[in-house]
Amino acid sequence: MRVHFIAVGGSAMHNLAIALKLKGFNVSGSDDAIVEPSASRLKKHGIFPSEMGWDAGRIHPELDAVILGMHARADNPELLKAQELGLKVYSYPEYIYEQSKDKLRVVIGGSHGKTTITSMILHVLQKNGIDFDYLVGAQLAGFETMVRITDAKIIVIEGDEYLSSPIDRRPKFHLYHAHVGVISGIAWDHINVFPTFENYVEQFSIFLKSMEPSGTLFFNQDDEIVNSVINTDQSSIEKVGYAAIESITKQGVTYLLHQGREIPLHVFGAHNLYNMQVAYLVCRKLGVNDQQFFAAVSSFRGAARRLELLGSNEGTSVYKDFAHSPSKLKATVQAVKEQFPDRELVAVIELHTFSSLNPDFLSEYKGAMDRADVPVVYIDEKTFKQKQLAPYDEDTVKAAFGNDKLIFFNNCEILDEFLSCINYKGKNLLLMSSGNFGGLNLESVAERATAHAT
The missing domain is CATH 3.90.190.20 (Mur ligase, C-terminal domain)
Known part of the structure; x- marks a missing residue:
């Protein structure tokens, strides 16, 4: 497979480029500016462009796919050439779906907590030797990249509600068609894209409709806005509410309470106790038992820049x-x-x-x-x-x-x-x-x- 990335230097874009290169794809890319850490990581994997800037000559009929990043403009000369040649142009969420059609897709959505919930799930799966692919919005200890695409049967995706590309105005998390979904909470954001609160909330209703018909959604039952979305949804998916996991705090350390045991944590805060409960439910859905989950999650130290x-x-x-x-x-x-x-x-x-x-x-x-x-x-x-x-x-x-x-x-x-x-x-x-x-x-x-x- 020959794949070209327009605006390869973006956080998600360069990680996907590396993931595809590791899978054996022939990967090229372009950008008008690439900063660290993207630059060093692209150079390490031989994907760093030989020259900065856009060049329509990079686009040719032998390309199997062109992946367009948000940083590019709709009049980008490489994009225009790809459209002229009739090449398939994907946003990166579209291409993630393309590479995961045959996988069990877990999508973590919500206005807050997405990265932490996704990170907790990845940490537990890795600790228990379960093979999986993923897309997460932060660099995690023990994970070389923020994206992994292999032949694994499971993929865990942080489902961002922001737009997919300059020519695809759909929120990213609508494109993944989750089998297992999460809505952690809803609070108005991205007003440059969703100018009204009602318009923003509507995106989560669409997310539910985008899920596979036999899917399961875990939702924060203590969030009033989330409940309003759940109560008006007519889709056939299973909907399971969750609250904060049981815990106590002593001398600045939070302990989970499970079957008479006190399990110390490295993370804290009411929001993280909600995050951990839904991570537990998702992991159970993926075949992780209680003993495996609690043994693994006790060593979770959080995602980068999250407390x-x-x-x-x-x-x-x-x-x-x-x-x-x-x-x-x-x-x-x-x-x-x-x-x-x-x-x-x-x-x-x-x-x-x-x-x-x-x-x-x-x-x-x-x-x-x-x-x-x-x-x-x-x-x-x-x-x-x-x-x-x-x-x-x-x-x-x-x-x-x-x-x-x-x-x-x-x-x-x-x-x-x-x-x-x-x-x-x-x-x-x-x-x-x-x-x-x-x-x-x-x-x-x-x-x-x-x-x-x-």
Whole structure:
């Protein structure tokens, strides 16, 4: 098979390219810019383009498939040439489905928790020697790539609700046709694509209709919006509700309670207890018994940037997290505060996405930082220009969050100076962003915080 990737440098795209190369495909790719870690990984596997930029000459009739990434534009010259030649052009979710038609497809959907639930399932399956393919949105310990495509009979897919490609405006998770599905929760996001709350919620109703008729859906029964979707669905799939797995917390460690045993965990927070319960149900569906699940999940340390511990000492812990939407932000702040109730919490959120920076959406953050003792919002002033949005000031942010304690920064050097002046003894620091805080070295921030907690 000869496959060409347009915009091969994307996170999911370069991982799929590597997965197909490892399967024995002849893989080529193009992009106008490729950054790390994609560049090094593509070079390692001999897929890095010889020249940057688009070249219609790369497209020829011998190609079996062209895979189009979201970074490309609809007028991309390579895409236009592929269409002119009548070649089959896939979005990457379409091609994942193409490669998994004969597999049992597990699709993890929801506005939050997708990566963690998928990661928990992969961890348990791997620990128990079960062969499987996967697509996950974060780099995981013990997994070389974020995508695996082989002859395995099972594939576990993180089902993103964002669009499939510049010429395919369907949400990715509609294209996988799950046998086993999950909806972890629903909270409005991606307003640049789904301009109304109702339009966003509708995508999850369509997801249910896209599932195989004999499929099973596990849904968060404590989420009011999820229940509204379930109650109006007329499809023939089996629908099974779930709640948080039973647990206790002692001295900053969460323990699962199962048949009289206390099983210590490396992860914590109410949201992760929901995540773990549905991971348990999915694994049971895939043939994993209770003993196998609990023995494996006790060693799960989380996905990258999901409450990832950057540093700690006896009285201080520093975490970074991918939280950026209102629901993720609120759940993450609450998790750290409840895990360490005797410690003050300094919580910093970078508003970085199109949705979070849109003034029409900003009010969705109301109350999201209320559990933090020192709530901080950072916006890189350059981000407004990059996303072509009108900047707003500190008063607008404070009013939207509804928090008079909130501190606002739009300069990373001043933010860094502020964080360096805090005595972190008896305090935790939580750094949340889908960006990079204007290039701030978070490892250095963590080292300084834990070293100077006196």
